[in-house]
Amino acid sequence: METAESLLEEIVDLKKKLTQKEAMLRKHLNQKYEETESGPEKLTNIEIDKYSRQIIMPEIGMKGQQTLKKSSVLIVGAGGLGCPSALYLTGAGIGRIGIVDYDKVKLNNLHRQLLHPETSAGQPKVFSAVESLNRLNSFVQIIPYDMKMDRSNALNTVRKYDVVIDATDNVATRYLLNDACVLTSRPLVSGSALKLEGQLSVYNYSNGPCYRCLFPVPPPPETVTNCGDGGVLGAVPGVIGVLQALETVKILLGHKGVLSKRLLLFDGSDCSFRNVCLRDRIPSCCVCGNQPSVTALVDYEHFCGAMANDKHTKIHLLDDTDRIQAEVYHGLCTQPHILIDVRSPLEFEICHLPKSLNVPLKDLVLEQVIQQLKESIAEKCSSDNDFPVFVVCRRGNDSQKGVLALRKALHGLRVSVRDIIGGLHSWAKDVDPSFPVY
Numbered sequence: 001m002e003t004a005e006s007l008l009e010e011i012v013d014l015k016k017k018l019t020q021k022e023a024m025l026r027k028h029l030n031q032k033y034e035e036t037e038s039g040p041e042k043l044t045n046i047e048i049d050k051y052s053r054q055i056i057m058p059e060i061g062m063k064g065q066q067t068l069k070k071s072s073v074l075i076v077g078a079g080g081l082g083c084p085s086a087l088y089l090t091g092a093g094i095g096r097i098g099i100v101d102y103d104k105v106k107l108n109n110l111h112r113q114l115l116h117p118e119t120s121a122g123q124p125k126v127f128s129a130v131e132s133l134n135r136l137n138s139f140v141q142i143i144p145y146d147m148k149m150d151r152s153n154a155l156n157t158v159r160k161y162d163v164v165i166d167a168t169d170n171v172a173t174r175y176l177l178n179d180a181c182v183l184t185s186r187p188l189v190s191g192s193a194l195k196l197e198g199q200l201s202v203y204n205y206s207n208g209p210c211y212r213c214l215f216p217v218p219p220p221p222e223t224v225t226n227c228g229d230g231g232v233l234g235a236v237p238g239v240i241g242v243l244q245a246l247e248t249v250k251i252l253l254g255h256k257g258v259l260s261k262r263l264l265l266f267d268g269s270d271c272s273f274r275n276v277c278l279r280d281r282i283p284s285c286c287v288c289g290n291q292p293s294v295t296a297l298v299d300y301e302h303f304c305g306a307m308a309n310d311k312h313t314k315i316h317l318l319d320d321t322d323r324i325q326a327e328v329y330h331g332l333c334t335q336p337h338i339l340i341d342v343r344s345p346l347e348f349e350i351c352h353l354p355k356s357l358n359v360p361l362k363d364l365v366l367e368q369v370i371q372q373l374k375e376s377i378a379e380k381c382s383s384d385n386d387f388p389v390f391v392v393c394r395r396g397n398d399s400q401k402g403v404l405a406l407r408k409a410l411h412g413l414r415v416s417v418r419d420i421i422g423g424l425h426s427w428a429k430d431v432d433p434s435f436p437v438y
């Protein structure tokens, strides 16, 4: 009888053989391609067959397909928007596609970042993307850039491509890519998606505005939300990412009707699309205007105050003495205390620590809530010592804000308010590995 181990070995062996066959097929295709190739944009018979359903469209034709083959696109971000963009641009036969990302594939990316299979979890996103895209179309050259796009590398990278797609999730990179595109005269196809809504526009194209013409000043950090905090339904960035690919193809082919000077708003809740007219390029714009003051890339994280908003960045509002490690809380949690979880009720429903009270951060200013808390403290407090109140959140940022709000609200009471460093993530890492992480 076959054991599970021998079956597994067989699967590994089959996989190896498949990979070898795939490599042989790829070589064969490329040989054919080289044999029939006589100019950089000349299409082989295989390519003609492959792209025939778009070649027969009058809007594309042989000439258009050859133009796509000669073209290059840089996709910054291999996440929710970058994956669908890359899929359709690779399918369309763009000659060269660069993909920039510095992150690794996480399990909670997989519901929407469909270039990455489960087996890629933990791998750099760009390599996982290249592997999937190579499988899709061996005629397209996919170039990975496993790096964070910043002021030191943006200009040199952007210069190598005809069009840039912003598929990232933070304001600092939006300004960086905008300025890099203006300084190198590249169109920027910019998208965003959150929850059930998405947006799309093309900047710096055909005398249209750049991102800075519309948003000269970055939004306050606390008003910006990303998918990790606000959530997103996978198909929504799918819609926007595919439209980014469509706009890119239209730009490369010089079509009319490119989404410049307009902003597309998509609302997945009622499946509505709205086009909003945007202002023209502003002659006084500091980067694309007639007398620009920004002539080189700057420090965008500083400019946007974005560090505090970056989901990977830990904020430091409290001294370490005002905070405790998850393990220390574990040792203390059998003693009388109150633990306040300041996340939203929806997040609280995903997971929470035993006996924690859910009071969302924004509610810590409500008189009724504070009154109830004071009553609970009075009920539980039986000694003269300061009564311990602990605050927890997902990663240990909001809990610090919670501590500050509570100290103000409970001023005059004998309480000691501290938070758990690293929040529930640290609890899962240091105390209970079976605790869910999201």
Ligand SMILES: Nc1ncnc2c1ncn2[C@@H]1O[C@H](COP(=O)(O)OP(=O)(O)OP(=O)(O)O)[C@@H](O)[C@H]1O
Residues within 6 Å of the ligand: 076, 077, 078, 079, 080, 081, 100, 101, 102, 103, 108, 109, 125, 147, 148, 149, 150, 167, 168, 169, 170, 173, 226, 227, 228, 229
């Ligand atoms: N400056 C940058 N350089 C390179 N890649 C970037 C940069 N800024 C953001 N990205 C990448 O853009 C992608 C955006 O993807 P997405 O909006 O789906 O979010 P995510 O970070 O993958 O997931 P989540 O927000 O749910 O944790 C991410 O893979 C991120 O690493």
